[in-house]
Amino acid sequence: MMGIILLTIGTIFFGIASYLDLRYTEFPDWVPYLAIALGLVTRAVFSIILHNPSLLTSSILIGAFFLFIGYIFYFTKQWGDGDAWLFAALGFLFPDPAGIRNSDIFLFEMIMNFFIISFLYVIAFSICLGILNRKIVVKHFIARVKENRNKLVLLFMLTLLGSALILYNLYALEPSLLLISYALALPFLSIAAMLFFYYSKIIDDVVLKKRILTKNLKEGDVLAGSKWRGLNKKEIAKLRKRKKYVWIKEGVRFAPVFPITMLVTLFYGSLVPLII
Secondary structure, three states: HHHHHHHHHHHHHHHHHHHHHHOOOOOOHHHHHHHHHHHHHHHHHHHOOOOOOOHHHHHHHHHHHHHHHHHHHHHHOEEHHHHHHHHHHHHHHEEEEEOOOOOOOOHHHHHHHHHHHHHHHHHHHHHHHHOOHHHHHHHHHHHHHHHHHHHHHHHHOOOOOOOOOHHHHHHHOOOOHHHHHHHHHHHHHHHHHHHHHHHHHHHHHHHHHHEEHHHOOOOOOOOOOOOOOOOOOHHHHHHHHHOOEEEEEOOOOOOOHHHHHHHHHHHHHHHHOOOO
């Protein structure tokens, strides 16, 4: 019963945050706060009914740990404080599977799934942005590749040499066809990784940043180069007095990662074997 209630809370509030983030690029602070509060109340009630205080204490400890990790990402400018609190909500709501499924390594599964899903989501989101802004992205991408063509050739030659050395050493060990395939793919994978790095930098520098008049600033806009925190009315008023233009940035609309992580971990389990 407790698991169903917590799942309902998570689905509703992570869903609200995801919808608002995708549509408006932000969500109000009360969304994760209320999800955490309802989760703690639910666990407190069931800890009394079942005479099991660990239902509440584990929630507090794991939730606080997730919040700490979330704020590390916030202070390193990886995401906003709202995302930090959504990450904390995962820990407060589900420090354990809450009876939905059995798992001895649930927290490991939750954390690893979060990073795997985040990685895949960011790639998919970046590709969608590139398609929507394909004219400007293609122009800058071609220019970036031409500018770095010598580096790309050098990278390919070095990884090709490394691949040859790996194959030479594997030959004496009678390697499997799979290991040989990995070694042969190494130069091409390294080039693909570098090209995607160039692509992601273009998305970040060209698509997600823009120069606007300060008179057009609105609450919630984030200044480029600052932490992921939206401007308030007082800060906007000060900027309008001091500057005519500012650079603002948008980030990956990250909130959908949280409900996806919750549902995958609760109903499927670890994604690590799929990646390995």
